[in-house]
Amino acid sequence: MKLITAIIKPFKLDDVRQAVADIGIQGITVTEVKGFGRQRGHTELYRGAEYVVDFLPKAKVELAVDDEIAEQVVEAIINTARTGKIGDGKIFVTQLEQAIRIRTGETGKEAV
């Protein structure tokens, strides 16, 4: 199994969820994160002094998937999360040794 972690623009989250659901992924876990990258944050002003809020809000999407569909999932994320503008984010894939569904104790493919 693979653990796919995608850092995406938050407003793309709904589309990405839809896209992976279409492939048959039934569950994902999302975290609000701050991204620092080539895309720059914005400038704020407070009482005459400027300062840079240098992070950007991003959504981190984690999905555990079966090896067979991993590539397909990655493709789907790329296609939906891409705007073509800087800051679209990254996808990281790592090897997942085991996945267990707590409720049933099922493992592996059955668990995700």
Next chain:
Amino acid sequence: MKLITAIIKPFKLDDVRQAVADIGIQGITVTEVKGFGRQRGHTELYRGAEYVVDFLPKAKVELAVDDEIAEQVVEAIINTARTGKIGDGKIFVTQLEQAIRIRTGETGKEAV
């Protein structure tokens, strides 16, 4: 070493912490995440219009553990986090190449 990541129901967090502490785990890291899965979110209402809040708050627990006790930890989490109802969550296990304690620079087993 293994990195064990468990997505659990938030109100089970204290029990899980206790259970893994009993096994001798001294540290864990917890993140508030939003889970999308088979368990459905709830419906809200605003000015006459309904809408679905389709995520559920979940706690993501991360523990770096020594290979030897990994299984035991997983068992402990399953046993305490299980309610038997849908949405109990998942446990993911990945291989950890290295763990370092920043304060001392210790690595591996000593570090976790």
Next chain:
Amino acid sequence: MKLITAIIKPFKLDDVRQAVADIGIQGITVTEVKGFGRQRGHTELYRGAEYVVDFLPKAKVELAVDDEIAEQVVEAIINTARTGKIGDGKIFVTQLEQAIRIRTGETGKEAV
């Protein structure tokens, strides 16, 4: 490639960012997490009753880096995040199978 995950004290975040940027890392992703460890939380008081807030706010920094500079990055983090006091945090390193830049579809080294 490696995925380096560092749990650090939040007020060290800026220094760590600076340090890894100096090595040439262009992007990082940061999550606010709660840490439970040897370092204890603080006691609060509410209407005459005490209670322990037993977690500490920590920053989780994730960086995908090329194998070659992984060690250098880990060193840099250790050096800047260390205060020598308990609670400085941990660094975990895992193997990254793949990294993709969503915007361009670049993979591997080019992507991070």
Next chain:
Amino acid sequence: MEELATQVTGISYALDTFYFLVMGALVMWMAAGFTMLESGLVRSKNTAEILTKNVGLYSIACIMYMLCGYSIMYPGGDFQGGYFNALANISILTGSDNDAAAVADGSYYSGLSDFFFQVVFVATAMSIVSGAVAERMKLYSFFVFAIVLTGFIYPIQGFWKWGDGWLNVGNGDVGFLDFAGSGVVHMTGAAAALAGVILLGARKGKYGKDGQVQPIPGANLPLATIGTLILWLGWFGFNGGSQLQVTGIENANAVALIFVNTNMAAAGGLVAAMLLSRIWFGKADLTMILNGALAGLVAITAEPLTPQPLEATLIGVVGGLLVVASIVFLDKLKIDDPVGAISVHGVVGAWGLLAVPLTNDDASMVWQLIGLGSIFAWVFVTSFAVWFVVKATMGIRVSDEEEYEGLDIGECGLEAYPEFVTTDS
């Protein structure tokens, strides 16, 4: 004896002036009510901007009404029929006030206390607009409109009724009554808002592709609630002060009855909206409930003096039912009003005007409709024109990116809650 009479006159004058000032201060406090209500019902990313809009519009309203609005609305004896002649009548700037002779002549309170009371009314009308156009309008375009509304559009129709113009009872056979301004103030604000909203369009994402409503919940309901309660308190001044005098048994009784009726109408509106919301939606939707209380208040404003307390409660009840239905209905028409201002002040303002003849025989339904129609038409048409010009020149809507990112950063450069982690919405 004569000395005593002078003393008594001085006391009477002082009491009426003091009453007027206290009532005016309560109405001024309504500015805080609108500010909190609106800042609670927008998203967090637009909160600093709506705060800025509200405090800004209040100040602009005061300045414009001082510079010309007051003299347009109350041209006084010298008024010869031309609105703009009225600009000459700017004694307010010289701060002269009634002397003993004027008082002997029948002036029973300070002219400046009248100005103070009136100026906070204009601000109220303008506050109504800011809620309806929230979360997407450019800040300075809004302020330009505020200048025109408070300096000209409002005072001109205000003159019709309260400045002794053609809509005033006593001028021929006119039977149009609007005691404290369901029409002159509230419907005016709503008409201006409606014109703005039509030209502005809905917030991005409010209406789905198939027309379904996608709610955009307000970020901070305690603020919306305290805003409503502030308005409720301030309304005692709004209606109670509109009696204009408290001395004398009759006046004192009148003010007391107005306080009771104002309170009962709000209570009735709130309970009605709560029950309707419970029956219709299955839940006690707090935002509807708050709008219900405000609807009760708007409904009783046109005539808080002739109904008995029980009747006042029922007038409020109808207001509360109407406002819930109206909010749902306007959403069907895709008229996007984040705080429900058009429903509360416009639809229910009209109801308030039409309810007058039910308890007051001096009003005729025909004249109420004439008054309603002419005020609405005047304000809507002129406002539409002004918004149109502003749109064509400065633009009235922020860019899509700014709307997405929030107006706080774009317009104010800061965030209302910089430290709090919010979900992106």
Next chain:
Amino acid sequence: MEELATQVTGISYALDTFYFLVMGALVMWMAAGFTMLESGLVRSKNTAEILTKNVGLYSIACIMYMLCGYSIMYPGGDFQGGYFNALANISILTGSDNDAAAVADGSYYSGLSDFFFQVVFVATAMSIVSGAVAERMKLYSFFVFAIVLTGFIYPIQGFWKWGDGWLNVGNGDVGFLDFAGSGVVHMTGAAAALAGVILLGARKGKYGKDGQVQPIPGANLPLATIGTLILWLGWFGFNGGSQLQVTGIENANAVALIFVNTNMAAAGGLVAAMLLSRIWFGKADLTMILNGALAGLVAITAEPLTPQPLEATLIGVVGGLLVVASIVFLDKLKIDDPVGAISVHGVVGAWGLLAVPLTNDDASMVWQLIGLGSIFAWVFVTSFAVWFVVKATMGIRVSDEEEYEGLDIGECGLEAYPEFVTTDS
């Protein structure tokens, strides 16, 4: 001459009426104080519901008191001993008020201003209940209780004292005094709350297995603080208006002294709670400090007129000490009161009653105890019965799941702070 006398009477009547209305408006403002205080001291997931409860109960109280409460409490001359006969006396619905003859006869303010002042008192009593039962009670069960308390339970005991019933000084050798309602209003609210809390039980998780207290911190302390300051301000109306008249040197001096004493008692209570909290717990617990100020206010309410300012301060100090001890003690008894209402209004309300004889010789300790005991017994027993019936029929407590998820979603269908990320609690 006669004309002048008439004018003077008109002014006097107007001033007393106006004073009464302003004081009443300040008391109405206390509704906002309770609303904010309570919404700051509950968890974020129960905030919209407590807001709904507060604005709803205020409205219900106004309607019930108009429909029957006022006539039960003040049956007037026609009262023949039977409480429910009083229902006949509903002149309030017809809005008649004093005419010149009645004023000549000694009526010195508008009857409707009296109703306005009284109605906001009932709402105050009911507000006290909502805080104590917060975070676990069903919304509509609460409203059913509100109907009974404000329409019947409160007015009946109110009649005993203020409606010229058996507890009123002047009726035989009665020496029970309760100037503005430490007992009639505050302890009444607390007794009703206590009955409810006993039947309702504590919030899940408040008390650990071994009985230790597990604090459930309030989500928003700025709101709790502004709520307290609103109550402080409103209390000037609560106590100051209870003099019932301001004209005449003596009355004016009395109202001034009441303002000063009210303020000093609050200050004393606050400082005392702060110091005790510092010594006992080692920290300046803000929630205790706020309760201390309210305790000072409740304590002085039974007699704000006979103490000197320094004595008033000390009466407040004792209130402030008592409230801190009481809150800790009630938690030991596992009486779970999220906002401390039972301690502030009940325990300290009793202290207020007992403090009257210290400075006022017209009160006797025995009669203070009789009054205290009979009001408490009446309200507690009848409230218990009503809560019991409601529990047996509609139920009073939400399900465990709803309590865990928060009452906002369950009862109101929305969230108070939908965008803000909160830790699950």
Next chain:
Amino acid sequence: MEELATQVTGISYALDTFYFLVMGALVMWMAAGFTMLESGLVRSKNTAEILTKNVGLYSIACIMYMLCGYSIMYPGGDFQGGYFNALANISILTGSDNDAAAVADGSYYSGLSDFFFQVVFVATAMSIVSGAVAERMKLYSFFVFAIVLTGFIYPIQGFWKWGDGWLNVGNGDVGFLDFAGSGVVHMTGAAAALAGVILLGARKGKYGKDGQVQPIPGANLPLATIGTLILWLGWFGFNGGSQLQVTGIENANAVALIFVNTNMAAAGGLVAAMLLSRIWFGKADLTMILNGALAGLVAITAEPLTPQPLEATLIGVVGGLLVVASIVFLDKLKIDDPVGAISVHGVVGAWGLLAVPLTNDDASMVWQLIGLGSIFAWVFVTSFAVWFVVKATMGIRVSDEEEYEGLDIGECGLEAYPEFVTTDS
């Protein structure tokens, strides 16, 4: 006839007393304004502490002013030149008030109403300090200073001007005027704050190594905004009550003019700050805008009666411009004032004093400078000494760790927003 005269006197006395109490209640309400303003402009981790500070200082101010401040400031006829003799004059503690004879002699309002009005002024002065020293000062050290300022430093300079001391017009050729306290109250607060800030130092991280300003945004701008609007409302009492009497045509007109001018100055200050902020920084910085309104209010406080409304607006405009410039300038000097209190109340307070001769011929620029200088010098020097002693004994600054973790945990043991997830800052 005589009876009627007595009645009229009673009414007149009552009206003036009632007016004074209502104005005083409005000023008391300013305490809530400062509390909200400051709690909105600090970081969330210091919010509970600033709330505690504000409610605590208000209470301390009331107690100290009762115990000795009032008699020092208004020693009355018995005053022989020695300040501390004044301590004998503590009739306030015995609650005696004017009787008929005293009223016949010319006392036209209750002495206790005067105390009430004055006591809320002291609290205002002290509130100014708390904002400037926020986020780093020890709670109890602050309270110790509060005791000294409100009990001694403030009353002594207050005596100079308002207690008929050497700065009062009528004493020889003195031409110093300060109607409602731009100097006596506002600049006093600012001078004490400045002394504290100098000894205390800036918040960690406020100024970068190369001296650049690193903004520390306030956590909750809706609170800051409602705080400002509360202050705006309260200021009608602050300035309007300082006329001291409302009966008589002239007094009533004066109070009305003061209301209007107060309102216009605030509006002018707000708009000026908004435009300057727009031009200078490119954005409508809400915090500057709010400070602009307060600056307008402070500016008009020294003389709200002689300017015409348009002049009042302009005096406010200058205040609004000054405050923006001053805030930026003080940051250059590394004087760290989280809420801008020194600029709003000090710099603009001075402007208010200097603006008096522009419209009032009774004031001379020389005497305005003398008054300004002597008040500032007295307050600054004595405050500096007190802060210095406190620093040397108890310490005034919390430890670096406590400052980093937030004063809420350290001083109050709890958090203001315990459930909300905040970014660490």
